Amino acid sequence: MAPFQFIERQSPFNTSNGKTLPIFAVTPAHIETGSIDPIALDWAKKAGFKAESGAVLLIPSADGHLGGALFGLGANPSDEPFLTGKLARALPAGKWHIETAPLTANRLALGYGLGSYRFERYKSAKTDAPTLLIPADSDATDIKRQLAGVFLARDLINTPTNDMGPEALEAAFRALAAHYKADVSVISGEALLTENFPLVHTVGRASAEAPRLLEMRWGRKGHRKVTLVGKGVCFDTGGLDIKPAASMLLMKKDMGGAANVMGLALMIMDAKLKVDLRVIVPVVENSISANAFRPGDIYKSRKGLTVQIDNTDAEGRLILADALAYADEEKTDLVVDMATLTGAARVALGPDLPPFFTDDDDLARDLAEASLTVDDPVWRMPLYRGYDKDVSARIADLTNAPSGGMAGSITAALFLKRFVTNAKSWVHFDIFGWAQSERPHSPIGGEAQAIRALYHHIGRIAG
Structure with a gap:
């Protein structure tokens, strides 16, 4: 069975046994020493090709047709492990293969695949794309699996809210579950109150589409229990503490945590x-209406802790609080939550390096090792207990928005930690979910962050 696709698209790879054009992936040393195909070398010298990182030079054949391409790796190819992603956007349409390359087959193919991503759902004209012969010594099945997971996250984030509101996100969740024969349950609207998810209901009740809690179960009892929780705010106006217009432009991505755990x-x-496996996604739209929740309101959470609303734009931690408390009611080996939660995390580490928070030092070490192994960057940030007092409120157990604005990603993580007390291990990822600039392995737009590292880690502990 092929991996699930949210949007059907052409594979970036070909399996043709017919003619494919060669790509010579070279460093400056290859040009200097002449250790590549003589015809390619001659053309490179005539064209002044220096094999700079990411440079592409098309090579003519003897009869004047397209004969192949040179691809520059720069002096240190290991500095950009997924540089081959540039080929997917720089080569003309056609069937290609890598003739020579000082790269591992898996990195070469995964990089090309990641860079091949295009979001053309709303384009009237589709782009013809090149395809690459996947190297015979690569793990083609796992590469295609990882690409499917990354592309699903990107597709969901890139889809605008008029087509990716709570109802549509539920439909995508159900489709994913159906593909893998997983069980799904949904609690929606006023049923959230009767089933004791008051904070999910509070945040989403002003929307035209009802708030809901999605749950998926898959796997076998007795295996390591892993629970994934993802923030599913399909759009965030900020609520009554409304965001300025410029800050709302990317708020379709506020369900990036849900997209990534999916x-x-x-x-x-x-x-x-x-x-x-258990997947829990609280889904809301943080809208403004007569029944929107207000600054100064106090609500009781699923766990019984009361929360004072000091900013309606700090809504993500509210829905996660109920979802994490629910996740924590079962004995679990690992709880992972992912959320586009704080601007403070971006100030600290920028858009491309997501921080994670855990009080499990062994887990932190394993995640750091997984990150390096698969080139999926993450960075541990401290759950500094000295700031725990900032999460407390004067007339409630907790505040959702500590005053002062300092250490915002840490205090958000400390808030969430109050709702996870039984799990063997818990880790919180504060992701951005967006690529602000084009990189070899991704265009501008929705992005999967940390999930390849988590996949590697979970695969290791699963044996």
């Missing part, structure tokens, strides 16, 4: 990892 779940299920 992409990770795809990888886990497609690989048939030996885990007992």
Whole structure:
């Protein structure tokens, strides 16, 4: 069974046994020493090709047709492990293969695949794309699986809210579950109150589409129990503490946590990892209406802790609080939550390096190792207990928005930690979910962050 696709698209790879054009991936040393194909070398010298990182030079054949391409790796190819992603956007349409390359087959193919991503759902004219012969010594099945997970996350984030509101996100969640024969349950609207998810209901009640809690179960009892929780705010106006217009432009991506845990779940299920998997996604739109929640309101959470609303734009931690409390009611080996939660995380580490928070030092070490192994950057940030007092409120147990604005990503993580007390291990990822500039392995737009590292780690602990 092929991996799940949210949007059907052409594979970036070809399996043709017919003619494919060669790509010579070279460093400046190859040009200097002449250790490449003589015809390619002659053309490179005539054209002044220096093999700079990411440079592409098309090569003519003897009869004047397109004969191949030179691809520059720069002096240190290991500095950009997914540089081959540039080929997917720089080459003309056609069938290609890598003739020579000082790169591992898996990195070469995964980089090309990641860079091949295009979001053309709303384009009247589709782009013809090149395809690459996947190297015979690569793990083609796992590469395609990882690409499917990453592309699912990107597709969901890139889709605008008029087509990716709570109802549509539920439909995508159900489709993913159906593909892998997972069980799904949904609690929606006023039922959230009777089933004790008051904060999810509070945040989403002003929307035209009802708030809901999505749950998926897959795997076998007795295996390591892994629970994934993703923030699903399909659009965030900020509520009554409304955002300025400029800050609302990218708020379709505020369900990036949900998109990423769904992409990770795809990888886990497609690989048939030996885990007992549970996926929980609270889904809302933070809208403004007569029944919107207000600054100064106090609500009781699922866990029983009361929360004072000091900013309606700090809504993500509210819905996660109920979802994490629910996740924590079952004995779990690992709880992972992912959320586009704070601007403070971006100030600290920028858009491309997501921080994670955990009080499990062994887990932190393993995640750091996984990050380096698969080139999926993450960075541990401290759950500094000295700031724990800032999460307390004067007339409630907690505040959702500590005053002062300092250490915002840490205090948000400390807030969430109050709702996870039974799990063996818990880790919170504060992701951005967006690529602000084009990189070899991704265009501008929705982005999967940390899920390849988590997939590697979960695969290891699953045995």
